[in-house]
Amino acid sequence: MKCRVCRGPAVIDLKRHNANFCSEHFVRFCHQQVEKAVGEYDMFSPTDRLLVAVSGGKDSLAIWHILHTLGYQVDGLYIGLGIEDYSDTSAVFAKDFADEHGLTLTIVDLVDEYGYDVPSGSKAARRAPCSACGMSKRHIFDRVAVEGGYDVLITGHNLDDEAAVLFGNVLHWQTDYLARQHPVLPARHGLPRKVKPLVRLDEREMAAYCVVSGIEYMLDECPMAAGNKHLRYKDALNSIEAASPGSKAAFFHKFLSQGAPFFQEAAQDLRDELAPCLTCGAPTPNEVCAFCRLVERAGGQPVQLTSGPSRQS
Ligand code: Q46
Ligand code: ZN
Ligand code: ZN
Numbered sequence: 495m496k497c498r499v500c501r502g503p504a505v506i507d508l509k510r511h512n513a514n515f516c517s518e519h520f521v522r523f524c525h526q527q528v529e530k531a532v533g534e535y536d537m538f539s540p541t542d543r544l545l546v547a548v549s550g551g552k553d554s555l556a557i558w559h560i561l562h563t564l565g566y567q568v569d570g571l572y573i574g575l576g577i578e579d580y581s582d583t584s585a586v587f588a589k590d591f592a593d594e595h596g597l598t599l600t601i602v603d604l605v606d607e608y609g610y611d612v613p614s615g616s617k618a619a620r621r622a623p624c625s626a627c628g629m630s631k632r633h634i635f636d637r638v639a640v641e642g643g644y645d646v647l648i649t650g651h652n653l654d655d656e657a658a659v660l661f662g663n664v665l666h667w668q669t670d671y672l673a674r675q676h677p678v679l680p681a682r683h684g685l686p687r688k689v690k691p692l693v694r695l696d697e698r699e700m701a702a703y704c705v706v707s708g709i710e711y712m713l714d715e716c717p718m719a720a721g722n723k724h725l726r727y728k729d730a731l732n733s734i735e736a737a738s739p740g741s742k743a744a745f746f747h748k749f750l751s752q753g754a755p756f757f758q759e760a761a762q763d764l765r766d767e768l769a770p771c772l773t774c775g776a777p778t779p780n781e782v783c784a785f786c787r788l789v790e791r792a793g794g795q796p797v798q799l800t801s802g803p804s805r806q807s
Contacts, residue, residue, distance in 0.1 A: 508699070544644065548599065550587035571602070652699075680765075
């Protein structure tokens with residue numbers, strides 16, 4: 495197996511690209527795929543201040559590493575979710591990475607700042623853990639990005655993540671979710687743009703990127719992920735991909751180029767319906783946002799977005 499670029503010994507084969515790479519050229523390939531996604535979807539420019547949401551897992555540490563290596567100004571944000579040992583261990587990976595590379599990491603702890611953790615909050619709000627967790631994370635991403643004056647918030651969702659979400663949305667024809675599924679969510683109501691620069695790279699490639707770049711990351715899966723339907727969708731897509739390499743990327747990227755335009759009107763309608771939450775100021779279709787309702791039911795304390803938008807009356 496020889497590297498497509500230098501003909502030296504290859505360390506990875508990428509069937510959907512019909513290519514093999516050595517370590518050096520695989521790293522270069524990953525950087526190029528990120529630059530391509532950033533340019534294709536006009537995600538950000540070198541002068542933007544970027545904030546990456548870091549979980550301590552392979553994807554978020556890889557995108558932080560890639561963007562830092564490419565010369566972007568990018569800080570990290572880690573949220574302590576209070577999920578058993580998983581949270582304690584993943585925090586160590588995030589902090590060690592930041593220290594090793596001399597990068598700035600903001601840490602927000604759900605219990606310290608809001609008075610609940612994911613297990614207790616999801617029970618109190620009678621929501622699935624991943625629903626309560628996702629909502630909490632989105633709110634804190636917005637808050638820290640606004641308070642820190644960041645232009646763009648970055649998440650480490652990769653091609654497998656996005657294809658699995660698309661698969662679920664198509665299975666149930668959830669047109670409102672399909673309308674929102676895009677690697678760039680525009681800035682709105684004073685909140686930053688949100689982007690996903692890993693949409694051209696998959697899970698295996700991100701794990702390999704970390705290994706060849708010497709990035710230590712949290713290997714364990716979140717214990718609350720068991721039963722998550724997106725894991726089943728990933729398995730289904732992986733079977734199709736094994737039989738027909740390239741199917742997953744085609745499914746997702748052709749949706750963006752050929753399917754998504756059909757949902758644009760619905761996406762605009764959804765954006766028009768939003769107004770700032772009366773409690774925290776985050777955009778919501780209701781008077782009080784779902785996050786503030788969750789915090790209240792969990793017995794915690796909402797935190798106002800300090801320089802966020804004000805409600806038009
Ligand atoms: S951390 Fe949170 Fe994930 Fe764990 S509870 Fe679910 S959403 S699985 S990315
Ligand atoms: Zn090579
Ligand atoms: Zn709110």
